Amino acid sequence: MPVPPSFAATSHDTARPMSRAARPEELLRPEVLDVAPYQVPDATGLIKLDAMENPYPLPADLAGEWARQLGGIALHRYPDAAASALKSALRDHFGIGGQFDLLPGNGSDEIIQLLTLALARPGAVAMACEPSFVMYRRCAQLAGMRYAGVTLREDFSLPVDHLLARIDAERPALIFIAQPNNPTGNLCDREWLERIASAAPGLVVIDEAYHAFSGADSLSLLRTHGNVLVMRTLSKLGLAGLRIGFLVGRPEWIGQLEKVRMPYNVGVLAQTAGAFLLHHGAAFAAQAARIRSDRELLYGALVAMPGVIAWPSAANFILFRVRGRQARDVHRNLLDAGVLIKNLDGVHPLLRDCLRVTVGTAAENAAFLAVLRQSLAV
Ligand SMILES: *Cc1c(COP(=O)(O)O)cnc(C)c1O
Numbered sequence: 001m002p003v004p005p006s007f008a009a010t011s012h013d014t015a016r017p018m019s020r021a022a023r024p025e026e027l028l029r030p031e032v033l034d035v036a037p038y039q040v041p042d043a044t045g046l047i048k049l050d051a052m053e054n055p056y057p058l059p060a061d062l063a064g065e066w067a068r069q070l071g072g073i074a075l076h077r078y079p080d081a082a083a084s085a086l087k088s089a090l091r092d093h094f095g096i097g098g099q100f101d102l103l104p105g106n107g108s109d110e111i112i113q114l115l116t117l118a119l120a121r122p123g124a125v126a127m128a129c130e131p132s133f134v135m136y137r138r139c140a141q142l143a144g145m146r147y148a149g150v151t152l153r154e155d156f157s158l159p160v161d162h163l164l165a166r167i168d169a170e171r172p173a174l175i176f177i178a179q180p181n182n183p184t185g186n187l188c189d190r191e192w193l194e195r196i197a198s199a200a201p202g203l204v205v206i207d208e209a210y211h212a213f214s215g216a217d218s219l220s221l222l223r224t225h226g227n228v229l230v231m232r233t234l235s236k237l238g239l240a241g242l243r244i245g246f247l248v249g250r251p252e253w254i255g256q257l258e259k260v261r262m263p264y265n266v267g268v269l270a271q272t273a274g275a276f277l278l279h280h281g282a283a284f285a286a287q288a289a290r291i292r293s294d295r296e297l298l299y300g301a302l303v304a305m306p307g308v309i310a311w312p313s314a315a316n317f318i319l320f321r322v323r324g325r326q327a328r329d330v331h332r333n334l335l336d337a338g339v340l341i342k343n344l345d346g347v348h349p350l351l352r353d354c355l356r357v358t359v360g361t362a363a364e365n366a367a368f369l370a371v372l373r374q375s376l377a378v
Pocket of ligand 1: 234236
């Protein structure tokens with residue numbers, strides 16, 4: 001077959017010296033080059049207690065009904081850019097008043113990224129506690145913001161006076177507070193949140209990812225403080241695979257942030273599934289109640305174990321420290337026995353020899369405790 005002239009090799013190609021393709025180091029922003037890859041371990045075949053997932057699948061009656069709905073979804077059309085049905089289901093489920101607007105995200109991770117992108121004026125500062133949720137620092141740095149971390153006390157409580165002094169000195173455009181904090185599980189006093197919101201010259205985002213397990217609710221701060229936004233997610237509630245998070249705030253803030261959100265960031269499957277499942281919210285509430293009571297059993301067992309220090313938690317995980325052993329070795333023992341939890345040693349000096357376990361089913365928790373007991377005994 002004759003080669004069309006435009007595709008034929010020409011003498012021109014061979015005569016020119018081969019151009020050298022740029023290396024990543026030459027083109028990428030230093031912030032991108034500097035950040036470490038986000039590692040997600042392979043959990044195939046393991047008891048998975050590392051990522052704060054709900055251990056219970058969708059109840060069978062709901063799964064059947066959802067499967068019937070699935071066939072009717074218009075996959076050939078773009079999703080509703082405003083995610084109206086999803087937002088109204090979120091409003092109903094979480095009791096969010098009409099005076100506030102909602103911004104839907106592909107998980108709250110995406111909302112953290114969107115906030116940092118929107119606020120990254122030259123020299124702008126993002127602030128969060130250390131240790132806390134890693135995405136705050138990561139997104140701030142990738143967006144080109146300067147990140148100011150405020151170290152927690154040894155007992156992981158918030159050094160509120162120190163934080164207020166740092167707010168004064170750094171004038172952050174954005175402060176993230178995880179309520180309760182990840183990976184430590186503790187709550188910040190309501191009165192402290194108010195003091196922080198009053199002192200902050202910029203936005204204060206209260207991240208209530210663990211709302212289902214904590215009983216903490218900062219939505220009323222939206223009424224009293226114009227610079228507060230509240231962020232929640234369906235992930236820890238039992239829908240981590242859907243990727244739905246949302247931000248609640250006053251219309252003047254949400255309206256501006258909407259410009260940064262990609263119009264179709266939440267796909268039609270997630271929107272439809274989210275609205276459907278939230279209309280059956282009682283099933284998830286029942287699962288969360290069970291996880292909360294199993295958390296107390298797990299905490300009691302950890303506290304009673306020699307060589308273990310555990311911290312009380314308002315989330316669906318527990319942070320603990322091993323004494324006289326290295327967290328790395330205990331983590332390895334657990335893995336060898338088929339149990340995956342999170343090793344936090346090396347993540348922050350305050351977390352030396354610390355591990356974090358997600359509350360699983362009663363059987364999973366028992367399996368974890370048995371292996372841990374064995375690992376500490378040898
Ligand atoms: C897990 C977690 C999130 C992320 O939630 P997604 O909605 O799944 O992206 C946000 N904030 C905190 C504190 C978390 O622990």
